[in-house]
Amino acid sequence: MQKTLYFWFRRDLRLTDNHGLFRAVELAKEKNATIQCAFIFDKSILDRLENPKDTRVQFIHREIASIKAQLQQAGGDLMVWYGHPVEVWKEQLQALPGIALICNRDYEPSAIHRDDQVAAVCASHNMEFLSYKDHCIFEKSEVTKDDGKPYTVFTPYSRKWKAHLAQNPVHAFASETALEMISPVAETQRRVMPTLESMGFESFSFNYPEKTITQTLIKEYDKKRNFPSVQGTSRLGLHFRFGTISIREKLTKALTLNETFVNELIWRDFYIQILWHFPHVVGGAFKPLYNQIAWRNNEEDFARWRDGKTGYPIVDAGMRELNTTGFMHNRVRMIVASFLTKHLLIDWRWGEAYFAEKLLDFELASNNGGWQWAAGSGVDAAPYFRVFNPTLQTEKFDKQFQYIKQWVPEYGTPNYPEPMVDHAFARKRCLETYDAALKAG
Numbered sequence: 001m002q003k004t005l006y007f008w009f010r011r012d013l014r015l016t017d018n019h020g021l022f023r024a025v026e027l028a029k030e031k032n033a034t035i036q037c038a039f040i041f042d043k044s045i046l047d048r049l050e051n052p053k054d055t056r057v058q059f060i061h062r063e064i065a066s067i068k069a070q071l072q073q074a075g076g077d078l079m080v081w082y083g084h085p086v087e088v089w090k091e092q093l094q095a096l097p098g099i100a101l102i103c104n105r106d107y108e109p110s111a112i113h114r115d116d117q118v119a120a121v122c123a124s125h126n127m128e129f130l131s132y133k134d135h136c137i138f139e140k141s142e143v144t145k146d147d148g149k150p151y152t153v154f155t156p157y158s159r160k161w162k163a164h165l166a167q168n169p170v171h172a173f174a175s176e177t178a179l180e181m182i183s184p185v186a187e188t189q190r191r192v193m194p195t196l197e198s199m200g201f202e203s204f205s206f207n208y209p210e211k212t213i214t215q216t217l218i219k220e221y222d223k224k225r226n227f228p229s230v231q232g233t234s235r236l237g238l239h240f241r242f243g244t245i246s247i248r249e250k251l252t253k254a255l256t257l258n259e260t261f262v263n264e265l266i267w268r269d270f271y272i273q274i275l276w277h278f279p280h281v282v283g284g285a286f287k288p289l290y291n292q293i294a295w296r297n298n299e300e301d302f303a304r305w306r307d308g309k310t311g312y313p314i315v316d317a318g319m320r321e322l323n324t325t326g327f328m329h330n331r332v333r334m335i336v337a338s339f340l341t342k343h344l345l346i347d348w349r350w351g352e353a354y355f356a357e358k359l360l361d362f363e364l365a366s367n368n369g370g371w372q373w374a375a376g377s378g379v380d381a382a383p384y385f386r387v388f389n390p391t392l393q394t395e396k397f398d399k400q401f402q403y404i405k406q407w408v409p410e411y412g413t414p415n416y417p418e419p420m421v422d423h424a425f426a427r428k429r430c431l432e433t434y435d436a437a438l439k440a441g
Contacts, residue, residue, distance in 0.1 A: 003033035004098040004183060008040070009078075012104045012134050012243035013063040015070060015176050019134035020104040022173035025181055027130075031099055034183040037071060038079040039064050040088050041199055052202045055326050055360055056238075059208055061196055063244055068193060076182030082194040086117045097125040104134035104243075107272050108364050109279045135243060136269045137161075137170060137251060140276055143269075150277040151270070152286075152379045158266045170248040209235040209327075209360075211245050215257060222260035228317075228329035229402035234261075235327065237361025240268070271369035274379055281368055281378070283349070290377030290384075292437040296345040304420055305340050306354060308408070311419035312390040314398060315339045317407035324407075326360035331397055337374035338388035343426040345433055348375035376434070384434045387427045 007024040015021065028035050046057065068078040081088045089101070101122050106115065119129035133139045143161045144150055151157035196203050213234045224232025239245040247265065254261040278286060285291045304310050308319035318332035328336070333355075340351045352371040356362050372378025376386070398404055401411070410416045 003031055004036050004096065005031065005033045006098050006101045007035055007037045007178070008101060008103040009037065009064070009067065010039075010103055010243075011106060011241070013060070013067060014244055014246065015067060015178065017172040017246035017249055018104070018175040018243075019173050020102050020130075020132040021175035021178050023130065023132055024100075024102045025175065025178050027100060027102070028181050033099055035076075035178055035181050036079065036098070036183040037067075037076070037178075038081070038092075039067075040085050041080070041082040041194060043082060043084050046082075046199060046201075051357075052200060053204050054201060055206055055208075056242075056362070057199075057201050058196060058203065058206065059238065059360070060242060061201075063242065065193060070179070071182055072185075072190060074179040074182050075184050076179075077185040077190045078193075079191055080193045082199050085114055086121060089118050089121050093121060093125045093127065098127055100128040100130055102130045102132075105131045105139065106135070107139065107276045109275075109282055135247070136272050137247060137265065138164060138269050138273075140273060143273070150273060152274070154267065154270055154380070157270050158263060161266050161269065170251060172246065172248060172252075209238055211236075211239050215253075218254055218257040218261050221258045225260070226331045226397050227403075228332050229398060229400075229406070233330060237359075237363070241361050241363045267369075268363075268366060271365040274369060275365040281372065282364070285375075285377035286372055286379050287377050289438050290375065292440060293345075293347075293377075294433055294437060295347040297347055297350070298344070301344045301420065302340075302346055302350060305336070305344060305346070305351075309417060309420075310339065311417040312339065313401070313404040313408050313411045313416075314390050314394045316411075317398075317404045320407040322355075322358050326358060328359070329403075331393075332403075333370060334374060335388050335390055335393050337371055338386075339390060341371075341375040342387040342430045343421055343423070345430060348372060348377065384438075385431050387430055389423055389427075391423065 005024055005028050007021055012018050012020065024035050027033070041060075049057065064078070064080060068080065071078045101118070106112070115129070115131065122129040138161060141148070141150070143157060143164050151160065213236065217231070217234060221232065221234075224230050226232070236245065236250065240247060251262065251265055254265065274286070275281060305315070306319065308316035308323065310316055314332065315336050318328050318336045321332070322328040337348070337351055340346050341348050348371045352367055355367055355371070356364075359367070369378060373380045376384030394401075394404070404411055408416070
């Protein structure tokens with residue numbers, strides 16, 4: 001009987017340039033084994049989602065169905081389960097142990113804990129558990145200070161990152177050859193994939209961002225990316241989040257076209273390594289003193305921010321865009337996050353959780369890093385007294401009110417509310433509150 005090697009798709013939903021899948025091909029050739037691919041809809045994650053029309057779950061389901069169809073066309077299949085990963089693998093490996101379980105690494109604390117448990121299950125069956133870097137360009141301690149300590153400021157990290165890239169250029173992995181080594185599955189033996197409905201979700205029509213972008217967009221990225229009324233950003237976050245495109249491929253193209261675009265990819269790596277080195281940022285401030293801030297946490301104020309009814313049109317436009325599309329322009333994300341934490345003195349974790357619920361491209365490392373940056377509690381070197389003025393931000397980045405008029409049509413009419421808080425008053429209150437907390441600490 002031919003040996004089986006398992007490949008577990010997670011945040012790498014593609015057959016091309018997939019590092020872990022490529023390594024599975026190499027090992028399968030070495031061991032004269034076939035590859036059995038699998039995916040698990042993680043019950044512990046899905047059961048926490050309250051919206052039956054969750055755009056991300058439907059997106060994953062669509063992408064998994066596509067991979068399953070490609071594998072079936074090659075004469076194999078994709079095993080798809082809905083359950084708790086550790087329990088699923090216990091059951092599967094009890095029924096059919098393999099020589100190894102291969103996947104690509106995840107850097108979130110809960111994922112690391114899950115993988116440690118699955119590795120133990122594999123060990124109990126004398127199987128290897130092998131994971132590879134695929135989700136980012138550089139991980140963990142690949143880019144550190146000369147003394148081996150992690151960077152906590154972006155600019156020096158980015159310089160070292162670029163130097164490291166020059167010495168360690170990235171390349172694509174020919175993982176699509178896995179189709180030649182897929183475990184054969186007779187058509188009558190193919191597994192039925194769980195439906196969205198069977199997992200408590202609904203199918204619906206939704207316009208997802210494209211996987212491809214033009215060279216022109218990348219070339220003009222530094223000139224257009226701050227203006228929310230124009231298509232100046234890539235909107236690839238969703239695809240990076242679930243690995244439906246290769247980060248290596250996009251970096252390779254951007255290197256010759258636009259350094260600012262490359263820097264955005266470096267920010268992504270930066271926050272991933274911060275999460276890995278400093279897991280306490282999940283639920284707590286990177287700078288512990290900032291845990292002492294006396295947040296106001298007024299629920300009515302939070303509701304007005306959430307619903308886009310603050311009386312600051314750039315803030316309201318951003319929140320309405322998010323609530324309607326699952327996307328928010330990056331410049332506007334900074335503005336609305338600053339407003340919540342600094343103008344309203346509401347705990348950044350409230351905003352982080354709301355973004356986690358709504359954003360198509362939600363990724364723990366970047367979402368946490370962005371919110372802590374806005375609150376001043378994160379790794380950023382800038383002092384806490386940076387408070388965005390929404391009016392000045394509007395003058396700089398939406399001077400003709402094109403973005404605002406798209407999302408706040410009642411702006412300029414009697415139906416639009418007055419600002420819920422005066423900027424000068426809010427800034428003064430914020431600085432006093434922060435100052436008191438940091439002095440007390």
